[in-house]
Amino acid sequence: MSCSDQTGLDAELLAFGRQSGPTVRAVHDQFHGDLLEVSMGPQHPSTHGVFRMVATLDGEQIVKLKPVFGYLHRNHEKIAENTTYLGSMPYTDRLDYLCSMTTNWAYALAVEKLSGQAVPDRAQYLRIIMGELTRLVNHSCLVGFLFNDLGTSFTPLLYAFREREKILDLFESLSGSRMMCNYQRFGGCRVDPSPAWLAAARALVDNFPRFLDEYERMLTGNEIMLARTQGVGRLDPAHAVNAGLTGPVLRASGVDYDIRKVDGYGFYPRFDFRVPLGAHGDTYDRYMMRILEMRESVKILQQAFKDLPAGPIMDPKAKIRGFRPKPGEAYGRIEGPKGELGFYLISDGSPNPYRYRVRPPSLINLTLLEEMCLGHTIADSVVILGSIDIVLGEVDR
Amino acid sequence: MLGTGILKGLLVTAKNFTGSYHDPKRMVTVEYPEQKTVLPENYRNFPFLVSESADDPMGTLRCVACQICEKECPPQCIIIEKSKDKKPDAAGKQQFYPAIFSIDTSVCMSCQICVEVCPFDSIKMDKVFEIAATDRFQDLLLTRDRLAKSNSYYHQIHPEEAAEVDGRLAAERKIAEEKAKAAAAAKAAAAKPAASVNPASAPAAPAPKTPPPAA
Numbered sequence: 224m225s226c227s228d229q230t231g232l233d234a235e236l237l238a239f240g241r242q243s244g245p246t247v248r249a250v251h252d253q254f255h256g257d258l259l260e261v262s263m264g265p266q267h268p269s270t271h272g273v274f275r276m277v278a279t280l281d282g283e284q285i286v287k288l289k290p291v292f293g294y295l296h297r298n299h300e301k302i303a304e305n306t307t308y309l310g311s312m313p314y315t316d317r318l319d320y321l322c323s324m325t326t327n328w329a330y331a332l333a334v335e336k337l338s339g340q341a342v343p344d345r346a347q348y349l350r351i352i353m354g355e356l357t358r359l360v361n362h363s364c365l366v367g368f369l370f371n372d373l374g375t376s377f378t379p380l381l382y383a384f385r386e387r388e389k390i391l392d393l394f395e396s397l398s399g400s401r402m403m404c405n406y407q408r409f410g411g412c413r414v415d416p417s418p419a420w421l422a423a424a425r426a427l428v429d430n431f432p433r434f435l436d437e438y439e440r441m442l443t444g445n446e447i448m449l450a451r452t453q454g455v456g457r458l459d460p461a462h463a464v465n466a467g468l469t470g471p472v473l474r475a476s477g478v479d480y481d482i483r484k485v486d487g488y489g490f491y492p493r494f495d496f497r498v499p500l501g502a503h504g505d506t507y508d509r510y511m512m513r514i515l516e517m518r519e520s521v522k523i524l525q526q527a528f529k530d531l532p533a534g535p536i537m538d539p540k541a542k543i544r545g546f547r548p549k550p551g552e553a554y555g556r557i558e559g560p561k562g563e564l565g566f567y568l569i570s571d572g573s574p575n576p577y578r579y580r581v582r583p584p585s586l587i588n589l590t591l592l593e594e595m596c597l598g599h600t601i602a603d604s605v606v607i608l609g610s611i612d613i614v615l616g617e618v619d620r
Numbered sequence: 621m622l623g624t625g626i627l628k629g630l631l632v633t634a635k636n637f638t639g640s641y642h643d644p645k646r647m648v649t650v651e652y653p654e655q656k657t658v659l660p661e662n663y664r665n666f667p668f669l670v671s672e673s674a675d676d677p678m679g680t681l682r683c684v685a686c687q688i689c690e691k692e693c694p695p696q697c698i699i700i701e702k703s704k705d706k707k708p709d710a711a712g713k714q715q716f717y718p719a720i721f722s723i724d725t726s727v728c729m730s731c732q733i734c735v736e737v738c739p740f741d742s743i744k745m746d747k748v749f750e751i752a753a754t755d756r757f758q759d760l761l762l763t764r765d766r767l768a769k770s771n772s773y774y775h776q777i778h779p780e781e782a783a784e785v786d787g788r789l790a791a792e793r794k795i796a797e798e799k800a801k802a803a804a805a806a807k808a809a810a811a812k813p814a815a816s817v818n819p820a821s822a823p824a825a826p827a828p829k830t831p832p833p834a835a
Binding site for chain 1: 633663
């Protein structure tokens with residue numbers, strides 16, 4: 224390719240990072256010279272779903288990375304604007320299909336704010352139990368997938384899935400479905416757990432730190448893992464705050480921002496727990512953040528099981544059929560396992576929301592993928608993507 | 621020392637590997653078609669229609685074709701057509717019945733909202749999950765005759781929930797019967813004095829004779 228042909232160069236520059244074309248092709252850049260553009264995905268096993276990265280390489284280093292998504296777009300927000308308030312509840316299960324309990328909770332919280340609906344104490348405790356169990360599900364999944372991306376070929380993933388499956392069995396016996404729980408309602412929860420269920424959940428939670436110890440013994444001190452993750456994908460706090468990142472990715476950079484503490488929604492102010500913070504903002508910190516958060520979740524769960532009050536799980540004034548909140552708007556947000564998960568609703572007094580908007584943590588955390596990947600190799604970009612923790616159902620909606 | 625972390629990790633793997641042969645905690649999978657796990661009571665898959673008797677499931681459907689579930693179903697997978705005539709239900713009351721009741725299971729997302737909104741306890745969640753079919757239009761569109769299942773089947777798959785529903789329905793029926801009895805008694809009591817008194821001087825009689833209000 225000749226550099227002297229100016230119009231040819233412009234054409235090449237315009238085509239830089241284009242949306243379709245061959246998987247690997249040569250491109251030319253004014254500043255870097257001859258580069259190689261690699262399109263990874265959308266059917267790549269390490270992209271965690273139908274996600275595509277167009278990475279431009281100088282030698283082995285990434286000089287430009289363009290995330291391409293929208294392959295799983297299902298028109299979630301518009302569907303919700305054409306369904307009743309209750310009718311969108313099962314659709315929120317499908318947003319972040321790994322943690323449907325927390326997505327349900329965020330939506331229920333927004334609608335309760337909109338309609339001024341009270342929630343009984345027992346339901347508040349049950350929500351915290353379900354939310355923290357979901358955090359265990361999500362984070363154990365994440366560390367498993369992260370090691371799969373590192374090339375540990377399924378062993379840690381299946382150990383993590385073994386534990387996750389125990390929690391999903393609990394969810395199934397309570398709500399009827401492993402992943403699409405559809406458990407929260409406006410003004411409470413749908414099913415009251417039996418004493419046997421609570422005993423099983425308590426036993427599971429008490430045994431969970433043992434799994435974490437085993438997992439850490441297996442991998443946290445592993446020299447290959449340390450070499451692959453420490454110093455990889457650094458993110459400085461200023462950048463993270465500017466981009467609106469939330470959740471463990473933000474806290475790994477050392478920013479103390481947890482909505483459970485900041486906003487104090489639900490009954491979280493009654494609980495004694497700490498927010499782990501990272502120091503370097505690299506992939507290793509993001510991994511450790513998940514492990515430490517799981518340990519804190521276990522603490523929260525133990526307190527919740529101890530203090531769980533008796534009583535009704537649904538507010539008697541709550542309406543199932545013919546629910547019409549008065550005109551107004553509300554934003555309900557919770558600290559989901561992936562970050563700030565919010566629902567913004569505008570009501571015009573009709574049975575359907577006038578506007579329904581989701582603030583998905585996965586999508587917003589994904590915006591800094593390029594910053595983290597610059598200067599690293601393709602193999603590292605896979606690990607960095609894994610450490611951000613995305614679910615494409617939520618990114619594309 | 622470099623490499624100790626890896627060795628420690630391999631020790632854990634070895635423990636799990638040997639444990640997978642004898643330790644029940646580490647034997648977590650089942651050989652599916654031969655072995656099956658017990659489904660939990662609350663498990664849900666696709667809806668079915670409850671009918672009172674197993675001998676005549678189509679004639680004794682609890683559904684009165686009120687079409688609430690059709691309206692509330694989020695993916696709109698229920699198709700109902702109301703009957704023209706009425707049939708007596710379990711309590712002997714004349715009710716409509718669904719002439720057509722179909723659920724498109726290729727659309728249904730098993731969310732259970734139809735069950736929650738049904739005021740007659742006539743639609744419930746089934747537990748059958750082995751539903752592979754070769755034709756996606758005929759076989760996955762469950763029509764009325766394939767949806768109708770008896771109350772005893774419901775008791776079999778959700779014993780606790782079915783007992784609760786039956787108790788509630790029986791209580792409601794009892795209240796309704798008592799109300800009907802009380803109403804009949806009141807009617808009889810009202811009819812007696814009316815019959816004994818001369819109709820011309822009865823206070824109820826002048827009502828139709830009053831002139832209509834001026835327009």
